[in-house]
Structures are given as C-alpha cells and as structure tokens.
Amino acid sequence: MTHIYYVECNVSHSNNFVIDVPNGYHWLIVITKTPAKFWVDGELKEYPAHTAVLYRPNQKVYYSACTDQFINDWMRFETDAPYITESPLPFGKPFSVNDPNYCQKLFELLSIEHHFNRDYKKSSIDFLLRTLFNKLMESYFHGDISPQYYNLLEMRTRIQNNPGDHWTVSKMAAHLRISPGYLQNVYKRTFGISCMDDVIDNRIRLAKEYLLHSNQSIAEIASQCGYQNVEHFHRQFKQITGETPREFQKKDSI
Incomplete structure (x- = not known):
C-alpha cells in the first residue's frame, strides 16, 4: 500500500532555495525542470534540467537551486509496494529523464x-505510480541524454500530434536552429527513423483513422493529412500499406 504525504507539480522557487535534511524523509521523488545541485557521494554536484532522484527513507537529502530559479515536481510518500522498494533505480543518484512532459502529466x-x-483513489494512485516508475526505469536504462534530445523529442511530439502540418526538413531544422543535414543525421540516430519518414508514417496512421471512421472523401482526407496532391497521397499510402486508400477502406469495412 502507498500513502502520499505531499505531491506538487511545476513548483517554482527563488535562487536561494535549499532542501537539507540530514536524516532524510520518507520516500521522496524529485524531478527538476531547471539545473540544480545535488549532494552525491559526499560532494555537491551540478546536474542539468530534467534530472530525477529517488530517495529511500532515512537517506540524506540535499539539493539546491544553482540558477536564478528552481522549478521541480516532487512527491513524499511511504510505501511497501515491491515495484518501488525493490526497484532497480539507484537511491540518491541523479539521472536524466527521457520524457519529462509525460512525467509531469503523471505528477x-x-x-x-x-x-x-x-471511490477509486487508492487504485488510481497505484496505477499512476506504477506508470511513473516504468517511465523512470525507461529513463535510467536509456543511457546518456544530450540537451539536444529534448528539443528533438518536442519536435517529434508535434509531428505525432499534427502530422497534417506543412512539415519540411528545412522548416524543422530552422525551428531547432540547426542545419538540415545535421537534423536528418541526429533525428535518425535518436529515434531510428528519418524525420520525413516519421512525418509520412504519422500521416498514413491518421489517414487510416479517417478512412475507417469518417464520411469524408479521399481527397478531403488527403488534405487533412497534409497532402496537397491526392495522387501523391495515393502513391504514399500504397507504398506503405500495400493497398490504395479505397482498397483499405473497403477491406476493413467488410
């Protein structure tokens, strides 16, 4: 069972903010939105934004602001849940979070x-905490995360949420203030797919939804998914799915 004493999200503090508890709290999770200093292995070290730390009960806790502002999500709680007490996450050792926006929503x-x-408060908290710890473990085993990663992740989220926008390599590169060539290289290295293939995959995914669950014409769907030319939409759809939009629509409506 888990009991939360206090949980806060996106809390802002001034540049003199310090938490110093030599004998620790209960369980404590901290995820920073700004750079911060943490006491680790007997010394004070600076860590970048989007850093997470899990403290076990009675463990020394010390962290502080190191810029003009300190912003974080944090939660103090007690638990006997094995997915927390036996977690492979390190105690008191900061690590980078690979999807900070997702974690913030969970907080x-x-x-x-x-x-x-x-009515379902206890089970809802348990499910949310399980998901949070899954995301933290994904982050911990993800390896090193560069500052550029978060900008790329934000860009990819925008592509996934709005695939019908007018995406081009040059437009994406300009938004990130990097060269088109570097964008193509670092995007594929980070996500295992090129930026434009990602756009196309998400457009086709959206097109499938419209084809199955809307009464729009194929030309209207093509336009909604970012295609100015319906023939181009037909070609890309068949290239990826092996079927024309009409064939896909008819087969899945049977």
Whole structure:
C-alpha cells in the first residue's frame, strides 16, 4: 500500500532555495525542470534540467537551486509496494529523464488524485505510480541524454500530434536552429527513423483513422493529412500499406 504525504507539480522557487535534511524523509521523488545541485557521494554536484532522484527513507537529502530559479515536481510518500522498494533505480543518484512532459502529466494526475477523495483513489494512485516508475526505469536504462534530445523529442511530439502540418526538413531544422543535414543525421540516430519518414508514417496512421471512421472523401482526407496532391497521397499510402486508400477502406469495412 502507498500513502502520499505531499505531491506538487511545476513548483517554482527563488535562487536561494535549499532542501537539507540530514536524516532524510520518507520516500521522496524529485524531478527538476531547471539545473540544480545535488549532494552525491559526499560532494555537491551540478546536474542539468530534467534530472530525477529517488530517495529511500532515512537517506540524506540535499539539493539546491544553482540558477536564478528552481522549478521541480516532487512527491513524499511511504510505501511497501515491491515495484518501488525493490526497484532497480539507484537511491540518491541523479539521472536524466527521457520524457519529462509525460512525467509531469503523471505528477499532475497524482496531485489531483491525492487532493480529492474519490471511490477509486487508492487504485488510481497505484496505477499512476506504477506508470511513473516504468517511465523512470525507461529513463535510467536509456543511457546518456544530450540537451539536444529534448528539443528533438518536442519536435517529434508535434509531428505525432499534427502530422497534417506543412512539415519540411528545412522548416524543422530552422525551428531547432540547426542545419538540415545535421537534423536528418541526429533525428535518425535518436529515434531510428528519418524525420520525413516519421512525418509520412504519422500521416498514413491518421489517414487510416479517417478512412475507417469518417464520411469524408479521399481527397478531403488527403488534405487533412497534409497532402496537397491526392495522387501523391495515393502513391504514399500504397507504398506503405500495400493497398490504395479505397482498397483499405473497403477491406476493413467488410
């Protein structure tokens, strides 16, 4: 069972902010949005934004601001859940978070569940905490994360959410303030797919939804998915799925 004492999301502090508890709290999770200093292995070290730390009960806790502002998500709690108490995550050792926006949403939901007395509060908190720890383990085993990674991740999220926008390599590179050649190289190295192939895959994914669940014409769907030329849409759709849009629509409506 898990009991949350306090949880806050996106909390801002001044540049003199310090947490110093020599004998520790209960369990504590901290995820920073700004650079910060942490006491690690007997010395104070500076870590970049999007750093997570898990403290076990009675472990020394010390962290502080190191820029004009300190922003973080944090939660203090007690638990006997094995997925936490036996977690492979290190205690008191900072590591980079590979999807900070996702983790922030989980903190937001945990905060809501904590402050409202709802019928399924305990199970909802447990599911959210399990998901948070899954994301933290993904981050920990992800390896080194460069500062550029977060900009690329933000770009990829925008592509996935809005594949119908007018995406081009030059437009994406300009947004990230890097060269088109470097973007293509680093994007594929990071996500295992080229940026334009990612755009196309997400456009076709969206087109499939419209073909199956809307009454729009194929030309309208092509336009919604970012294609100015319906013949080009037909070619790309068949290249990826092996079927024309009409064949896909008819087969899946049977």
